[in-house]
Structure formats: C-alpha cells, structure tokens
Amino acid sequence: MKDNKTTPFGFDNTKAWATDSFLVLGVLGFFLYVLLGLTSLPSVGGSLSWREFTFVQSKLGHLTLLICTAHGYIYGWNKFLRPSTYKWWTPLGYMLCLVVPSVVLVLKLLILLPCADRSLGRIQQGWEGTGPEEGRVSIRATSL
Known part of the structure; x- marks a missing residue:
C-alpha cells in the first residue's frame, strides 16, 4: 500500500469462493432456522394448514440442516487433511459438531x-x- 502498487487478484480465487460461500450459507441457514422457529410457535403454526406446516417442518427443516452442515464443512474445507490441525490426535470441535448432522x-x-x-x-x-x-x-x- 505504501508503494501505491496494485496486485492482480490472480487465477486461483478458491479462498475467495470459500469465504463467500461460508458467509452466504451461514446467513441463509440462520434465516431458515428463524423461519422454522417462527412456524413452531402455536399462534403461527395454528394459522397454517396441516400440509403447509408439514412442508415447513420436514422439507424445509432438512434443507436447513443441509445448508448449515455445508456451512460447517466449508469452514474447515482446507483443515481436514492437515496433520497440524490435530493436536494430540483429536479432531477440532467443529469437526465433532458435524458428525450428528452428517449422519442424519x-x-x-x-x-x-x-x-x-x-x-x-x-x-x-x-x-x-x-x-x-x-x-x-x-x-x-x-x-x-
């Protein structure tokens, strides 16, 4: 910055895609969880038909789980295979948190x-x- 030179972005923009995808999936997953929480309220759930309530709670719930699990996987996309990541040969916390949603x-x-x-x-x-x-x-x- 002191030399007033611009550096080209380059052809390898993998980190930029990973960062943008991480943020987008996180925000989208958060809003879908909020939507699921709102529809589970008795006042809102009572105004929905059974078909609408079932769709939101089952289909949209699984989509939310998929999006949030992908958000977690993108967070550690380059840390899975690095030996320096595993201190005392134990996986990190976010890796352990991905076990249950992945199994589901x-x-x-x-x-x-x-x-x-x-x-x-x-x-x-x-x-x-x-x-x-x-x-x-x-x-x-x-x-x-």
Whole structure:
C-alpha cells in the first residue's frame, strides 16, 4: 500500500469462493432456522394448514440442516487433511459438531431411496403386512 502498487487478484480465487460461500450459507441457514422457529410457535403454526406446516417442518427443516452442515464443512474445507490441525490426535470441535448432522443427512438419503420410500409410503397410508395369503390389509378394514 505504501508503494501505491496494485496486485492482480490472480487465477486461483478458491479462498475467495470459500469465504463467500461460508458467509452466504451461514446467513441463509440462520434465516431458515428463524423461519422454522417462527412456524413452531402455536399462534403461527395454528394459522397454517396441516400440509403447509408439514412442508415447513420436514422439507424445509432438512434443507436447513443441509445448508448449515455445508456451512460447517466449508469452514474447515482446507483443515481436514492437515496433520497440524490435530493436536494430540483429536479432531477440532467443529469437526465433532458435524458428525450428528452428517449422519442424519446420510440416513435421510437412504430413506429416500425408492426401495425404502415405497415401503414407508405404504406404511404411512395404513398398509399392514399380514402374511403371504393376503399381502396387505387396510387398517380401516380390520377395525370394522
């Protein structure tokens, strides 16, 4: 700055992208968490239809978890493979905080596979497996 020279930005702008992505995902995740918190209030949740409330709490909740987990991964994008990061061979706190959300997202992806999604959809609609002779019986038919 004292020499009044400008330095070119360069071709490797990975750090700039990582910083901008970290900030954008953090702000977006925060606002989505605020939206989830507002819809969980009884006065706001009572004014929503069941379909709207279910969408916000399930779909938007998983999207919020994905965005905030990505925010955490971008925070340490270049620290995972550095040996100097692991003092006393233990991972840092933010790495440990990413374990539970990552497991939840992986399990959610497994549930979204067609073989599991079809079976879970049938169970949610009232399907019961009774045996090889019938295959499926509705709960409503058995309660008559």
